[in-house]
Amino acid sequence: MAPVSAVLTDIEGTTSSIAFVKETLFPFAREALEGFLADHGQEPEVAACLTEARRLAKPGEDAAAALRRWMAEDAKVTPLKTLQGLIWRQGYLDGRIEGHLWPDVAPCLRAWARAGIGLHVYSSGSVAAQKLIFGHSAAGDLASLFTGFFDTTTGGKREAASYGAIARNLHLPPESILFLSDVAEELDAAATAGFQTCQLVREADGTQPCDRHRQAVDFPGVAGLFGLPLPRAAAA
Ligand SMILES: CSCCC(=O)C(=O)COP(=O)(O)O
């Protein structure tokens, strides 16, 4: 097993609970959508999302209807993910939303960063949304621990080509990167691209364990399996 020089992590189900995403973030965006489009629909970034939503919509479906349908389907469609990030921004800034992280995550991320392990995110949530959840997390502002942020504009998380593109972007051999996720199909795609993989099996999220990949119940468990440093208190 090659030494791990970088960690690429998923968010929902890995660093953060599925319940937070499905019961806080998604409803927040769903309830604010119409008002947000009415207030900001003319702004270039929002208008570009609406144009792309119209292009991807079903025949006869307008952009708002397509966005509502994708929300109901939890479809990882780029214009929806971009708009959700823009809507959540106000909630994070005025304190209505605080990014959930499992308590084991921040101490390990800090220990790994201190040891020179590169930290990167790959989530279906937009890059802006990734920076918000880590920048306004329950454990403080962790966004600066990460250098790489990748979303659906790099490709789908179940496609091996996406992980190849990420390794090239990071200028790292795939086998030196450890990908963390709760979803077996994402881990399969990363392994096909040559990444090391570990499934986070979070009891509270009801993760379905997959024996094609090594498994850990939390980030210290990941550290133990892959020779990464533990936070000082846990290491003592
Ligand atoms: C950036 S937090 C919101 C996550 C999100 O929108 C989502 O669709 C979950 O995607 P993930 O790839 O983190 O499982």
Ligand SMILES: [Mg+2]
């Ligand atoms: Mg996930």
